[in-house]
Amino acid sequence: xxxxxxxxxxxxxxxxxxxxxxxxxxxxxxxxxxxxxxxxxxxxxxxxxxxxxxxxxxxxxxxxxxxxxxxxxxxxxxxxxxxxxxxxxxxxxxxxxxxxxxxxxxxxxxxxxxxxxxxxxxxxxxxxxxxxxxxxxxxxxxxxxxxxxxxxxxxxxxxxxxxxxxxxxxxxxxxxxxxxxxxxxxxxxxxxxxxxxxxxxxxxxxxxxxxxxxxxxxxxxxxxxxxxxxxxxxxxxxxxxxxxxxxxxxxxxxxxxxxxxxxxxxxxxxxxxxxxxxxxxxxxxxxxxxxxxxxxxxxxxxxxxxxxxxxxxxxxxxxxxxxxxxxxxxxxxxxxxxxxxxxxxxxxxxxxxxxxxxxxxxxxxxxxxxxxxxxxxxxxxxxxxxxxxxxxxxxxxxxxxxxxxxxxxxxxxxxxxxxxxxxxxxxxxxxxxxxxxxxxxxxxxxxxxxxx
Amino acid sequence: xxxxxxxxxxxxxxxxxxxxxxxxxxxxxxxxxxxxxxxxxxxxxxxxxxxxxxxxxxxxxxxxxxxxxxxxxxxxxxxxxxxxxxxxxxxxxxxxxxxxxxxxxxxxxxxxxxxxxxxxxxxxxxxxxxxxxxxxxxxxxxxxxxxxxxxxxxxxxxxxxxxxxxxxxxxxxxxxxxxxxxxxxxxxxxxxxxxxxxxxxxxxxxxxxxxxxxxxxxxxxxxxxxxxxxxxxxxxxxxxxxxxxxxxxxxxxxxxxxxxxxxxxxxxxxxxxxxxxxxxxxxxxxxxxxxxxxxxxxxxxxxxxxxxxxxxxxxxxxxxxxxxxxxxxxxxxxxxxxxxxxxxxxxxxxxxxxxxxxxxxxxxxxxxxxxxxxxxxxxxxxxxxxxxxxxxxxxxxxxxxxxxxxxxxxxxxxxxxxxxxxxxxxxxxxxxxxxxxxxxxxxxxxxxxxxx
Numbered sequence: 049x050x051x052x053x054x055x056x057x058x059x060x061x062x063x064x065x066x067x068x069x070x071x072x073x074x075x076x077x078x079x080x081x082x083x084x085x086x087x088x089x090x091x092x093x094x095x096x097x098x099x100x101x102x103x104x105x106x107x108x109x110x111x112x113x114x115x116x117x118x119x120x121x122x123x124x125x126x127x128x129x130x131x132x133x134x135x136x137x138x139x140x141x142x143x144x145x146x147x148x149x150x151x152x153x154x155x156x157x158x159x160x161x162x163x164x165x166x167x168x169x170x171x172x173x174x175x176x177x178x179x180x181x182x183x184x185x186x187x188x189x190x191x192x193x194x195x196x197x198x199x200x201x202x203x204x205x206x207x208x209x210x211x212x213x214x215x216x217x218x219x220x221x222x223x224x225x226x227x228x229x230x231x232x233x234x235x236x237x238x239x240x241x242x243x244x245x246x247x248x249x250x251x252x253x254x255x256x257x258x259x260x261x262x263x264x265x266x267x268x269x270x271x272x273x274x275x276x277x278x279x280x281x282x283x284x285x286x287x288x289x290x291x292x293x294x295x296x297x298x299x300x301x302x303x304x305x306x307x308x309x310x311x312x313x314x315x316x317x318x319x320x321x322x323x324x325x326x327x328x329x330x331x332x333x334x335x336x337x338x339x340x341x342x343x344x345x346x347x348x349x350x351x352x353x354x355x356x357x358x359x360x361x362x363x364x365x366x367x368x369x370x371x372x373x374x375x376x377x378x379x380x381x382x383x384x385x386x387x388x389x390x391x392x393x394x395x396x397x398x399x400x401x402x403x404x405x406x407x408x409x410x411x412x413x414x415x416x417x418x419x420x421x422x423x424x425x426x427x428x429x430x431x432x433x434x435x436x437x438x439x440x441x442x443x444x445x446x447x448x449x450x451x452x453x454x455x456x457x458x459x460x461x462x463x464x465x466x467x468x469x470x471x472x473x474x475x476x477x478x479x480x481x482x483x484x485x486x487x488x489x490x491x492x493x494x495x496x497x498x499x500x
Numbered sequence: 501x502x503x504x505x506x507x508x509x510x511x512x513x514x515x516x517x518x519x520x521x522x523x524x525x526x527x528x529x530x531x532x533x534x535x536x537x538x539x540x541x542x543x544x545x546x547x548x549x550x551x552x553x554x555x556x557x558x559x560x561x562x563x564x565x566x567x568x569x570x571x572x573x574x575x576x577x578x579x580x581x582x583x584x585x586x587x588x589x590x591x592x593x594x595x596x597x598x599x600x601x602x603x604x605x606x607x608x609x610x611x612x613x614x615x616x617x618x619x620x621x622x623x624x625x626x627x628x629x630x631x632x633x634x635x636x637x638x639x640x641x642x643x644x645x646x647x648x649x650x651x652x653x654x655x656x657x658x659x660x661x662x663x664x665x666x667x668x669x670x671x672x673x674x675x676x677x678x679x680x681x682x683x684x685x686x687x688x689x690x691x692x693x694x695x696x697x698x699x700x701x702x703x704x705x706x707x708x709x710x711x712x713x714x715x716x717x718x719x720x721x722x723x724x725x726x727x728x729x730x731x732x733x734x735x736x737x738x739x740x741x742x743x744x745x746x747x748x749x750x751x752x753x754x755x756x757x758x759x760x761x762x763x764x765x766x767x768x769x770x771x772x773x774x775x776x777x778x779x780x781x782x783x784x785x786x787x788x789x790x791x792x793x794x795x796x797x798x799x800x801x802x803x804x805x806x807x808x809x810x811x812x813x814x815x816x817x818x819x820x821x822x823x824x825x826x827x828x829x830x831x832x833x834x835x836x837x838x839x840x841x842x843x844x845x846x847x848x849x850x851x852x853x854x855x856x857x858x859x860x861x862x863x864x865x866x867x868x869x870x871x872x873x874x875x876x877x878x879x880x881x882x883x884x885x886x887x888x889x890x891x892x893x894x895x896x897x898x899x900x901x902x903x904x905x906x907x908x909x910x911x912x913x914x915x916x917x918x919x920x921x922x923x924x925x926x927x928x929x930x931x932x933x934x935x936x937x938x939x940x941x942x943x944x945x946x947x948x949x950x951x952x
Contacts, residue, residue, distance in 0.1 A: 153875030218917035423605030465670035
């Protein structure tokens with residue numbers, strides 16, 4: 049049996065798919081501090097205008113520049129795999145396919161958007177990008193892209209991760225990126241936090257505030273975000289567009305589609321091209337999987353909220369735990385975010401997606417089974433998708449139904465092995481916010497506008 | 501321009517190439533403690549008979565079992581890349597191609613032999629494998645293979661690496677392998693060393709002695725080695741056999757072939773199928789690259805020597821620095837071995853290969869250039885091949901000759917970033933043994949038989 053299906057470079061998608069053109073209910077606009085929709089001009093100090101145009105576009109197809117295709121071709125098209133080892137281990141009536149996004153130089157799906165973001169900034173005349181990073185995946189992916197386009201890259205890394213994950217910092221340095229712990233003394237936002245809480249471990253919310261501040265104060269500098277925004281989802285759709293071609297070669301069509309979701313981008317990348325089929329009448333179960341410790345889609349409301357703690361971002365229409373909700377320190381750092389991409393949130397509201405939450409011990413259990421029959425070591429984030437795959441396979445067995453499952457193996461965990469060690473030595477705990485903690489997180493939303 | 505050439509699984513080689521059938525001068529036999537050639541039976545407590553048969557075979561082609569092909573298909577055929585980014589950065593009249601062996605779950609070429617070794621042990625009825633590991637690449641690759649075949653795996657890891665590289669140990673644990681620091685209290689060899697030198701950092705030579713001792717004392721246990729031996733070189737030839745098909749698709753044939761060489765296996769894997777063409781009259785420059793700190797091929801003689809410090813292995817006809825030579829602690833741990841595969845040594849003697857040594861700062865310099873134009877982070881070992889590629893490209897420019905270079909990108913360095921950090925902060929030193937140190941290492945060869 050064939051394990052994997054390659055596409056040749058000449059069959060790479062030449063356009064990204066923009067689901068904004070096909071939403072069952074329209075996307076509500078981001079709002080400014082005055083409660084009115086923001087205009088593209090208001091975003092101009094933060095992002096280059098060519099990316100702002102993508103952010104607000106409702107064109108269904110957007111051309112991928114030739115130079116971006118050339119760089120993406122370093123690892124794309126990514127292989128589509130049949131997980132024959134897991135199928136045998138589970139003994140359920142399912143065929144399991146997955147896209148392997150771990151083959152990129154940074155080891156995850158993140159370069160799918162860091163490359164085009166660096167490209168568009170470069171052609172717009174920008175010299176330097178700033179960003180934040182939690183576990184370090186995004187900071188490394190952007191450092192790599194900046195190296196390829198001759199841009200400077202400055203990364204504000206959540207301080208506790210900066211200290212606990214020294215190798216991520218070295219990786220960014222190898223690609224020429226500069227990484228500082230956040231909060232830092234380099235921005236007003238950072239200095240304010242340090243004055244009040246000199247020992248703070250930092251948070252993604254603070255780091256975003258610092259990165260935006262560092263960008264807007266220089267004309268030749270812009271900010272770059274690795275998830276949540278519309279143009280990021282757009283760039284990731286190359287995953288699902290390739291998958292559709294490869295599944296066609298395999299002669300199969302998925303009944304179930306699964307991806308882990310923190311800000312939503314790797315999930316969206318695989319799911320959006322199939323969501324179009326579902327909107328057009330196909331019967332597909334499309335599942336974003338989140339940690340029980342950070343249950344944005346499964347327990348939090350659809351609201352208008354800020355993307356960062358210091359409320360520097362516009363208000364976005366999204367599922368949110370509240371911008372000052374601090375998720376417990378689970379190992380899947382990439383899934384510890386209080387909000388969710390507006391496009392993903394919109395399609396959850398429309399019933400196109402069926403979110404699911406899973407505890408971390410279930411995830412590591414699935415990841416170990418996977419490692420021992422499929423070989424690859426999964427990122428802790430990706431392990432959430434694996435656990436959902438196992439759950440759906442067992443459900444198919446219970447129901448006596450044959451199913452085809454397709455999921456996104458979003459990245460490898462070779463630089464995140466501590467969680468495996470904790471799981472193997474029985475130290476890992478399952479955690480979820482209490483109702484009181486949920487209510488406390490949501491209290492910061494009082495007084496903000498509500499979506500329709 | 502196309503960046504990479506995939507082969508489909510159905511075009512995977514079905515047979516390994518055994519260069520023992522085509523050597524210009526015959527391979528001299530391994531010798532026992534009495535100075536006489538050892539017989540297959542004498543190896544039976546250490547290896548299963550099916551692998552011993554491969555070790556001594558002179559059949560040109562050896563079938564790859566279907567089940568091994570199925571497991572190798574998790575990442576094979578590995579892509580052949582055109583390094584267009586490096587070509588542009590160097591501006592030399594060269595086309596540069598490389599095989600990407602970093603796509604395996606363990607991140608290197610090592611699983612090409614760990615999978616078949618686990619398979620042959622399994623079908624021979626063995627329940628457990630023991631091995632040694634230096635930096636940890638081989639120990640992880642064997643742990644993964646054992647997980648897939650339901651074998652126990654016990655790894656003796658050089659103590660200083662065990663302490664300095666805790667993540668490699670966690671990686672082995674994720675695949676179910678057990679890893680102990682060597683020297684250990686579990687073997688007589690280990691206890692003897694600890695009694696004399698309680699604070700020893702360990703060495704590959706000691707770890708090999710322990711792993712062999714642990715294997716021979718149990719009927720259901722055998723030893724597994726990740727390089728040097730004939731059957732290991734055999735299993736790696738799948739790299740070069742695939743490369744030949746892919747280069748044919750590319751419409752090119754290499755003038756220069758390059759691979760880094762510690763025990764010799766990744767180099768041999770790419771080079772042997774082309775060496776056959778050279779033996780048959782083709783004009784190819786085939787270059788094994790070693791560290792100047794461990795100059796086995798470039799400064800050490802062709803002798804009979806043991807593979808380990810405790811002299812538990814047979815005497816092998818090879819280039820050797822002497823079995824008690826302790827290489828300086830360079831970052832390319834996989835290239836710190838006193839000997840070299842007999843098959844590679846034999847072909848150096850015949851003039852088929854032209855060895856080269858390079859200092860480590862040159863290697864990191866090349867690896868940084870590579871990371872910033874090709875994306876991938878190279879293992880410190882692989883960086884030696886990169887530095888040689890740069891050197892050969894500049895030579896082609898000097899000579900005004902157009903050349904096609906093919907090299908083996910043997911693995912990624914995502915778990916070995918400390919060397920990059922040292923290089924970037926200017927702490928890295930170039931080291932090479934003095935003539936006196938060379939003479940001292942070779943003095944242990946006195947009284948041993950000499951090859952013809």
